[in-house]
Amino acid sequence: MTDLTHPQPTPDPAPDPRPAAESPTATTAPTTTAALRAAESSSAPTASPAARRALLVASGAAFMSFLDLSVVNIAFPALIRDYPATAPATLTWIVSGYAVAFAALLTPAGQLADALGRGRVFLTALAGFALTSLLCALAPGADWLIAGRFLQGAAAAFLIPAGLGVVLSVTPPARIGVAMAAWTAAGGFAATVGPAAGGALVDWFGWRSVFVVNVPLAAMLIVAGLRLARGERRHPHGLPDPVGTAATGVGIGAVVAAVTQGQQWGWGDPRTLACGVGGLALLALALWRSRRHPRPAIAVTLWRSRSYARVNAVAFVFGATMFAWLLAGPLWLDTLWHYSVLRSAGAMTVGAVAAMAGAVVAGRAPGSWQRGLGVLGALLFAASTFYMSTDAWDATPALWTAWIPAGLLGGSGIGLLITVLGTIAAESLPPQRFAAGVGMNLTARQAGGALGVAILAAVFAAHPAQPLTAFHTLFAVCAGIAVAAAVLAALPVKEPIA
Structure with missing residues (x-):
């Protein structure tokens, strides 16, 4: 990896002034956040008011964005009723359009945020998210709603890496x-309670309310975050390669579309093959250009850090099992235990609270514990999903003896591992590339999540008349994938000597 000239200002009163020119083929290792952290005294500095404000605003934006990944699922039956002239297969793009656009643009959005200014991009994306949410709420027809969801997912893709990049740039290492x-x-709380929250809104106010609530929330976040862009400057190297950026976004989007829609279209359907093969070809083009272009669309130099590369691999693998589990939970409560929306909401908070507790433990743990906590998190999740695949879980509701133990294990595992992955990824990056690195890390997780949703759909398609068997099979597969993530996280990483 290489040093970047003119780094963004950090809260450290004495930053390292040593610049070095960046090029795709340079071999000089950058000053990473981990190195800066190691250079600090053993007593960690307290966060400044600016850092606390940035964290509050970015966390609110993350909650809003990840909530919209799942909140619409529960509104789908109401959408079918309101748009009887539109085929249900077409209406599924209301759900998947957001996820496809979100996953497709995370990587280029991170690059653009580093180039244009993270705070500036973050506030613009917040405004865009509010406007596209309003478009969805006021959509006169299904076509408008589908278009609005694609645009909403695009706004969220810029919101997440830019917001987290702002936080990391003002937070002491x-x-x-x-x-x-x-x-x-x-983000974990939003993903866990999203289906239940969406159900409550639909029951009380109708499906349009799941979009309306974003508008005042985004407005409040904009007001609270107005200072985030103050004093920002554009990156001296300019915007990344436009051809590579377009190829990256369209390529990732096409691959994710093929994976998420393959079960419905058919894996041999020309649409699935065109999206899959075409998307991979575009990604190959983007990577080829990024290795040669002076302003690459994909920050390939970051992948020279074996720690960063391994974190992304674990994020992809664990993303598959985590997303399948998060989607299967509400389905189990509705299909087998016949819980009401509000009762499901209460049950889902078990995993959410456990995830938050796990995140706090991982965040406050010493750096030397990080890898071990990550492995522990994956194994706790594997234990939860394995337990859910046994006969102890059946169609008889057992909140205290089945759901709560599994939720505590699985939720705490998610909180531990996801926090560890985010922390190690951030510490593997030079401060100038926070948004780009975060964007690629989240892309890996979302791509894994798309695979997990496809696995869920395939398992249920194989057992259409046996839902309990389908659930047990799915949870067994999830357990195996979680063990694979634990093994991958446990592998030692030795960085090459520059």
Whole structure:
């Protein structure tokens, strides 16, 4: 990896002034956040008011963005009723369009945030998220709603890496773990309670309310975050390669679309093959250009850090099992235990609270404990999903003896591992590339999540008349994937000597 000239200002009163030119082929190792953390005294500095404000605003934005990844699922039956002239297969793009756009643009969004200014991009994305949410709420027809969801997902893709990049740039290196814990807890809570919250809103106010609530929330976050862009400057190297940026976004989006829609279209369907093969070809083009272009669309130099590369691999693998588990939970409560929306909401908070607790533990733990806590998190999740695959879980509701133990294990495992992955990823990055690095890390997790959703769909398609068997099979697969993530996280990493 290489040093970047003119680094963004950090809260350290004495930053390292040594610049070095960046090029795709340079071999000089950058000053990473881990190195800065190691250079600090053993007593971690307290966070400044600016750092606390940035964390609060970015965590609120993460909650809002990740909530919208799942909150619409529960509104889907109401959408089918309101748009009877539109085929249900077409309406599924209301759900998947957001996820496809979100995953597709995370990597280029991170690059653009580093180039244009993270605070500036973050506030613009917040405004865009509010406007696209309003478009969805006022959509006169299904086509407008689908378009609005694609645009909403695009706004969220810029919101997340830019917001977390702002947080990391103003947070002392020794407190990055604490910041990642808070940010992870916000996103994890949203993903866990999203289906139940969506159901409550739909029951009480109709499906349009799930979009309306974003508008005042985004407005409050904009007001609270107006200072985030103050004093920012554009990156001296300019915007990344536009051809590579377009190829990256379209390529990732096409691959995610193929994975998420493959079960519905058919894996041999020309649409699935075109999206999959075409997307991979575009990604190959983007990588080829990024290795040669002076302003690469994909920060390939970051992958020379074996620690960063391994974190992304674990994020991809664990993302598959985590997303399948998060989606299967509400389905189990509804299909087998016949819980009401509000009762499901209460049950889902078990995993959410456990995830927040796990995130806090991982965020406050010493750096030397991080890898071990990550492995422990994956194994706790594996234990939870294995337990859910046994005969102890059946169609008889057992909140205290089945759901709560599994939720505590699985939720705490998610909180531990996701926080550890975010912390290690941030500490592997030079401060000038926070948003780009975060964007790629989240892309890996979302791509894994798309695979997990496809696995869920395939398992249920194989057992259409046996839902209990389908759930047990799915949870057994999830347990195996979680063990694979634990093994991958446990592998030692030795960085090459520059």
